[in-house]
Amino acid sequence: SEPDPSRHRNGPVGVLYGEFTDMLNDRVRYSVSLTESALTIQKISSSPGRTRVVFHLTDCVGCRAHKGPDGADVGAYFTAYFYPFKRRWMSAGVARQRVEQCFRVALVQDPVANLREAEMWARALLCAGLLSVPTHPEEQNKPRLLLYAVKEVALVNPHSGRGQALQLFSGHVQRMLTEAAVPYTLVITEHQNHARELVRKADLSQWDALVILSGDGLLFEVINGLMDREDWEQAIRTPLGILPGGSGNALAASVHHYSQSPPAWNEELLLSCGFLLCKGLVGPLDLVSVHLASQQRLFSFLSLAWGFVADVDIESEKYRHVGAIRFLMGTLVRLATLRVYQGRLAYLPVKEAPPYPKGSAKAVRASATPQRSSLCSSLPCQLLATESPNQNVWDQRTSATSNHNTTANCSNNAITAQRAANRGRPPPDSLLPGLDQPLPDGWTLVKEEDFVLVLAIYQSHLAEDLWAAPGATADDGVIHLFYVTAGISRPALLRLFLAMEKGAHLACGCPHLVYEKVRALRLEPVSPQGVTVDGEVVEYGPVEAQIHPGLARLLDPHAGSKPQP
16 A cells, blocks of 8 residues: 555644655755645755755746656655746846756665555645646656747747757756656648648547747747637647747746746746646736738737838848847847838727725625636646636636627617627727727827837836836726837937836836727728738738737736636
């Protein structure tokens, strides 16, 4: 039978205690204690010095029990994998760094009993950290993450950024997923829109999440492929994850920021996003529906840009081989020949709801909202749970936001009937009048017609080092609209972008910069410069957009600490 954990308890309830030897040297012994929040390791030694180390379980991605490499060894082992914040080498600040802790169990001369003891410790650590524990051996081989990467991420894009996506995967991500016992299938995309074609036809019931290892462009393809499906309403609820492997990496930088972690770039950002992915928390993700003059409809998760920002994105494509620095090079080139863009801009502003009085019935109900779900069940015997325990809450929210104007005063039966009528096609854009129609009441028309840039963004970051919307979250239900009017000098514009690295541009006091929170907008460019959606060039011409709060789902590291809307 399995060793009884109670015989290891020493002290307060919830503490598991044992003594083990070092993996490489039997003469080195450790006392190890496990609580609900930490693993504490104390070296048993008479020599003075720092011998006690504490690892917080929030930094743990996995633990496994195993036999030794020597078949004659009666001992067994359990190895835990942590990614704590540690000081960077040769620089200021902290970043996540990998730490592996391995212990040898040799309590008796029976190798089977020692292995059971190691397995008990591994399960206890995983359960204490609310990490996934496979209940059957075959589950370890069941692919639950579809990882896409680009050959041109699981989709992986080999041509993404500097063409290093596959190297980044094999050098960092693959090991971390193995440590976390997260099964996956890796798909390499081969051409533009390949990912869109794949997810349009994929059997999504095989996967618990779709993860992209690339820049933002590949996720744009995946989201629009999901919305192309006849079962879009169910498909778009498939949790989406991002691992930075491109040059922009705006959503990856935003996800890292939402986790309240210190700033990170390049491989440190990849390590952070991989760690957060292994945690498996799921929260809502706002999408924006974008209508073009040709009547084409796109779904955007990041931004809509026209003017300076769009031109930098488009013109810096030729510098893609240098990675993220391409945007700095493109910015300097565009500043040297600063343009003015003519057009008309209008928007539907957000009407901020007054806060509920403290102690009111509504305030009490709001505070009692259930917590968000996790791919890893709170009972960690499930590997990756497909259905969220808050599914009913999710469905109610989707219904309410998709039909905001037309169902605000309807009965529950009317809401159900309208939702059924819309099944099989993307949600209606009830806030948009149509590009050939006049603006309805409540919209604001910007008087200026000469702009330097127009940027509508719905995440916190526009790039790894551009904190464009300091107050944004993945599910705030807001389009953060920035525009800069003509007359700004080159030095002043440069100062704005430099301040944006720390999210301080709104404090610059620039009279040409305007910021509004909006729910919908219309842009009618006159100057024939390009328009981009999520960094991708779209057809030139008038465009309308409206936000759909919480339409998609994101592997969101901050989800566990915020209430489910």
